[in-house]
Amino acid sequence: MAGSDMPLEELLEHLLGLANASLSLWDLPDDATARLINVSENATYMVEASDGHRSILRVHRENYHTRRAIECELAWLDALSDENVVTTPGYYTGKDGSAIQEARAPGLADPRFLVLFHFVEGSAPDESGDISAGYEQLGAIAAKCHLHAISWKKPDPFERLTWDVDAVFGKAPTWGDWRDAPEVTEDVRGVLEAVEATIRSRLAIYGKAPERFNLIHADMRLANLLVDDSGTRLIDFDDCGHGWLMYDFASSISFIEDDPRIPECKAAWIRGYQSVRALSAEDLAEIDTFVMLRRMALLAWIGSHIEAPEPLSLAPGFAATTARLGQAWLDAVA
Template structure:
């Protein structure tokens, strides 16, 4: 369907349902969603009528993923609305700067747009833009510590927040992990993953699943998580770390969230991240072995995402053997690896 859609035209159709006037519409990319930066001006018609008019920079999201990696549940109205509920609560309850949602002219947070000649409707959302810059290099130890503190603040809020009625987000549990593993199986027949490497991944996933099913789900260790706080989804404004792109948020263990982020940090920065985290929230005793399980869970999930993109298959061909030999083999033997350089 993607090739048949004029995303720019669809974005303008969605924006017409908001109380803004766009000076500039800039296409940002297409991954989990199709995204545009919207630059607005003051609308004189609203000024003379005395009505409120939103101004500034905004992020417009058209909820349509680039691949079929994500289940269609992520595009459902109730699921999207629940993400916006959490963002609204974070904006209201904390000092964190987050991309909070903007209502359309009907007072709704989600705008549905019909696609011409196609019997499908896509959901769109408008968020206030968050100022800051992506890092173009590995974070410093100080920055890694601040990212850790940021994640702990998100977890602290999630652990105390009473979920609204009807709140619905997907789960990052052992069943989701097995779905990711099965996405890799097809690459064995394609010759991109060897039978031997897949067997190692399968053994590691089984052990990780055992860890996950053995963990009791309590408010202190399980709840809403960002689930994708990597170098593309945290920014810095001066020295302040800020989280963006909550579109993958869902229910999971807080250690699962940490493992996802540690996957994108050099080993020497992982300690700094955890130090920042523990300045807000304490980690459980003997957390390292559990965290290593979630680190590998994130690795398998990441591989599954790349499996859905043919242009990334050569990367998998090179990377999977390294992971099975250097990380999974240690994990299966009970040898720590998380802080190895």
């Protein structure tokens, strides 16, 4: 969790105190308690009580999303569910009637925004073995979300992050500069400088027409699908924002871009997508460009979040593999 100079262990101790103290903001059982289940941009907690209550509390990272941006995320969740595009998690309103709460805690300089989501039954698709069926489903869900985004009259003002070239390679990149990531040697940097320049050139030509660049989930991985007997739910819209529609495929293979199953997964995703919405030749030609854009963003993310367990575990060899993937892509598009 970037954004604080405090050691992660100390920060999490303060955030756990904040999470438990904040539960009184909602109409929850008196004995409800929060326990940490995930740390990334935000800290996420399972809230449980003796009567069987379960819910999911998201404590937002400071200075990442504004209140208005979170309101816009929840508005899209509501619209997707209300219009039967895809089932999304519901959320609770606090005692004051607001879905977004704000709380402070001793030891933390800044207040935090909080959202309490309904607990969603189900499990993510098995990612071992053949995962192409899951990717075909992901493709169809992505296409449904994209069709909705293109036609949806968004709340005004509509505020979300933008996932474009400037967000990854600009002067103030959202997740930091990939050059600062671990193990970016001189050889790695040389390849990735060429990758960045080629991405910039190709996407400048591809452009940002609304049917190519619109509101996207931006983290639509198998891990963010929950399946049970009642159907499939799409969760974790925290990164949703303005981006290229094909970026949703790139985000779906985050961290596993070098997995030998990816060509089959890509074909399955495209097949599922085109069962709902047609893709142009230009869309298909640039999918791998977005894979490299996302991979470069993830390299930067590892560097800027290195104090957290997941990026720390991913860091060894990630830069070298990114350069190897980048060189293969450069050779393919040359």
